[in-house]
Each structure stands twice: as C-alpha cells, then as structure tokens.
Amino acid sequence: AQSVTQLDSHVSVSEGTPVLLRCNYSSSYSPSLFWYVQHPNKGLQLLLKYTSAATLVKGINGFEAEFKKSETSFHLTKPSAHMSDAAEYFCVVSDRNGNEKLTFGTGTRLTIIP
Amino acid sequence: GAGVSQTPSNKVTEKGKYVELRCDPISGHTALYWYRQSLGQGPEFLIYFQGTGAADDSGLPNDRFFAVRPEGSVSTLKIQRTERGDSAVYLCASSLMVGGRDEQFFGPGTRLTVL
Structure with a gap:
C-alpha cells in the first residue's frame, strides 16, 4: 500500500521569503512522487x-523538491515566494511506473502575506 | 480544445436520483482516470481505463458507481440512487499511456451536490 502525509495543513509566508511544504511517503515499491498545485x-x-x-x-x-529515501521525504521548496503562489498543494505517490493510480x-x- | 473537459461543471440533484458525469480526454490519450475530491481532502482514485477497458476499478466505493468508455475516448461516470455522501468534486484525468512516465492532465471537475 502507498500513502503520503503532508505535515502541515496550512502554511503562511511573507512575499519574498522561502517556502517549505513538507511531505513524507510510504510505498511498498520504488515510488514515483509528484507535487500538484x-x-x-x-x-x-x-x-x-x-x-x-x-x-x-x-x-x-x-519550485523544486528533493527525494530522500532514507527519510522517506519529498519536501517542496521555493527560494522566494510570490503572491501568485497562493494555492493548495498536494503531494502525490504512485507505486508503479508513475502513471497508474x-x-x-x-x-x-x-498563503502569501504581502 | 487542448485540455481535458468535463460536463456539467455543476450538478445539483436530489437524493435517490441517477446522474451521469462526462469526461472528454485530451485527443490521443489512451489512459483515463476518475478521482473524487471531498471538501478539504485530496482527490481519491476511483477507476482508470486503458483504452475501452477498466484496468482498475478498485476505488469505486460501491456498486452504485459505474463508469464506461465505449469507444476509448469519452468516458461517463454513472451514479445510481445518489446519497448525500456522494456530494464532492469528481475529477477526470488523462495521459498518453499507462505504464509510462507521462503526466496525468486533470480537468476542472464536476461539482456534484446531492440534496
């Protein structure tokens, strides 16, 4: 079975400051991982x-993200937030070749604070 | 029309009624997926098609839900005897093929409200 845990339901940062959205995954196979907005x-x-x-x-x-197998993490980062980044972000896992469920x-x- | 389209965008129905939700995938995409997104949650997988056949329907919650893709393009999600708990946004996605590394492209969704 596969699952992801997004550690924060809500993150607020000021415009121009770094963004960090955290994600941990669980997968029985070598996972494919995604971030959707x-x-x-x-x-x-x-x-x-x-x-x-x-x-x-x-x-x-x-945006960029780093896959860390030892930590089972795939955190999303951005050096400098922009107002247009305000949205809902989803961390996603797929067990197979990256294109099934x-x-x-x-x-x-x-949320981006002006 | 380059993207995935879904109709209707909104559907309001009464408990016990039957509804059909339509998805038009990107032309040439062989794989088609249905997901359901309840309020405050991430999308949950329902079913996916490779061509005309349902390759995995393990996410359908019960036998009131059924989906078809008769010609390998347009798909219809059918819900019988709707219940208030079926209220959600139903998302459709398509990709070039299954088993590759192609992106799933999502449509805007159909918001279903069961009164």
Missing part, C-alpha cells in the same frame, strides 16, 4: 515529478 476554481496542475532519476527535481515556477495527500494551503 490547485488554484481556486482551476484544475490540478503538475509542478514536478520524481521517477527514479536525479533526486533533486526542478519544476515550474521556481495516484494517491494524494490531504493538501497544504499556502
């Missing part, structure tokens, strides 16, 4: 994905 009234959009290549993954809009975390709501 959901803006209000918009569809889910893929930010980045890890599929057993480089452990540091760069995504869109300046996805298991989502409960989400972290990111």
Whole structure:
C-alpha cells in the first residue's frame, strides 16, 4: 500500500521569503512522487515529478523538491515566494511506473502575506 | 480544445436520483482516470481505463458507481440512487499511456451536490 502525509495543513509566508511544504511517503515499491498545485476554481496542475532519476527535481515556477529515501521525504521548496503562489498543494505517490493510480495527500494551503 | 473537459461543471440533484458525469480526454490519450475530491481532502482514485477497458476499478466505493468508455475516448461516470455522501468534486484525468512516465492532465471537475 502507498500513502503520503503532508505535515502541515496550512502554511503562511511573507512575499519574498522561502517556502517549505513538507511531505513524507510510504510505498511498498520504488515510488514515483509528484507535487500538484490547485488554484481556486482551476484544475490540478503538475509542478514536478520524481521517477527514479536525479533526486533533486526542478519544476515550474521556481519550485523544486528533493527525494530522500532514507527519510522517506519529498519536501517542496521555493527560494522566494510570490503572491501568485497562493494555492493548495498536494503531494502525490504512485507505486508503479508513475502513471497508474495516484494517491494524494490531504493538501497544504499556502498563503502569501504581502 | 487542448485540455481535458468535463460536463456539467455543476450538478445539483436530489437524493435517490441517477446522474451521469462526462469526461472528454485530451485527443490521443489512451489512459483515463476518475478521482473524487471531498471538501478539504485530496482527490481519491476511483477507476482508470486503458483504452475501452477498466484496468482498475478498485476505488469505486460501491456498486452504485459505474463508469464506461465505449469507444476509448469519452468516458461517463454513472451514479445510481445518489446519497448525500456522494456530494464532492469528481475529477477526470488523462495521459498518453499507462505504464509510462507521462503526466496525468486533470480537468476542472464536476461539482456534484446531492440534496
């Protein structure tokens, strides 16, 4: 069985400061891991994905995440927050080759303080 | 229309009624997925199709839920005898193929409200 735990339901940061959204996973197989973002009234959009290549993954809009097997973590970071980053972020795991059923975390709501 | 589309965007129905939710995947995508997102939760997997066949329907909550994809493109999620607990946003996603490393592209969802 596979699962993800997003450690914070809500994160608030000031504009221009770093962002850290935490995620731990559990998987019986070598996992594929993803971060998706959901803006209000918009569809889910893929930010980045890890599929057993480089452990540091760069995504869109300046986000990146590092796969740490020893810590079973896949935290999402961004050096400098922008107002447009305010959204719901989901950490996601897939047990197979990265394209069958996805298991989502409960989400972290990111608020940016002007 | 380059993205996944879903209709209707909103559906309000009464308890006990039957509803159909439609998904149009990206042209050429062979894999299609349905997820359900309840308020304050992440999406939960329901079923996925490879072509016309349901490859995994383990996420369907009970036999009131059924989905079809007769021609390998458009899919319909059908819910019989709706209950208030079925209220959620139903999301559809498609990808180029199953078993690869292709991104799942999500539609905007259908918000179902059962009164």
